[in-house]
Amino acid sequence: MEGNKADYIDVGKYSIKIDDFLAYRFCCGDQETIKCTKDNKCCCRVFFVDTTAKKVNRILDILDLISEFCPHLKDGDEYLNPFEENEDKRYSLDTKENDYCAFSYFDKNAALRCGIHSAALKINADPFFYKPLTCGIWPVAIFKEENGREVVSLGVGPKGVCLKKKSKIDNRIDLGLMRILKLLLGKDMQKLIDVLSDKHYTNKE
Ligand code: SF4
Ligand code: SF4
Structure with a gap:
């Protein structure tokens, strides 16, 4: 897996690329x-x-x-x-x-x-x-690795279209992105929230 282990949070079968989620806001309107x-x-x-x-x-x-x-x-x-x-x-x-x-x-x-x-x-x-899963979670995307691990990140293409990079990266996850993560993770969402709380990330849902 690319990146530092600390950049990911493992929840169930997914590895969530947390630094991506902290760096962008979803702004489709x-x-x-x-x-x-x-x-x-x-x-x-x-x-x-x-x-x-x-x-x-x-x-x-x-x-x-x-x-x-x-x-x-x-x-x-x-x-x-x-x-x-x-x-x-x-x-x-x-x-x-x-x-x-x-x-x-x-x-x-x-x-x-x-x-x-x-x-x-x-x-x-x-x-x-x-809706197809791809559409239901957009602009969140799942990348399957050779070892079967599924990395959850943000689609590369739309970062300039429907995602806005924060001028200053903080420890808050955009609520729109949190809602999508909840759709994807279902009952495992609580595990993510627990880890986020431990790491003092905010915008819990
Ligand atoms: S979200 Fe767009 S791509 Fe997906 S099914 Fe609806 S119209 Fe088609
Ligand atoms: S490309 Fe982005 S901004 Fe445009 S409709 Fe899709 S999600 Fe919304």
Whole structure:
């Protein structure tokens, strides 16, 4: 593993690259979303996204609702297939002609939205339950090492787009990033909070 051992906090199967989390703030909002869309740097355009059969089935369960936000997913009374099965039993998400993910759409303010996210909110469900893991935890990313260890860090590409480097690094973790870590770690979140408390990091959730 690269870096000093002290730069990582081990929680369950994950090694969390803590210095990254202390150095950046997550700042995706409507203005940033519109800006990155205009610059063609939006995360829903520049990355290849794949997911599991389990998530595909969940998405298909609400496809009718998703298509209310993404009418391009329908051709008359029929749905287009937005997935492609890969050899390793994973499914990649199709893209539209403009290279944006098939599940993306633009709202009336020209901000990019995710149809899966919007549909889940409409039925008061957790978008994380339906969205591919990559999307649900973005801009946090998981890098699998050869030894099987999974390093949790921040995506390299978006650091200049949706993450702002703090002018002065402190010992606080941005609340937006803490929320994502909680989604990822589930009940193990308490272990991370305990370590953070011991190290006098703040912004516990
Ligand atoms: S599934 Fe949603 S969040 Fe993920 S790339 Fe597609 S539109 Fe973006
Ligand atoms: S997460 Fe980043 S790249 Fe994605 S929409 Fe927000 S600002 Fe843009």
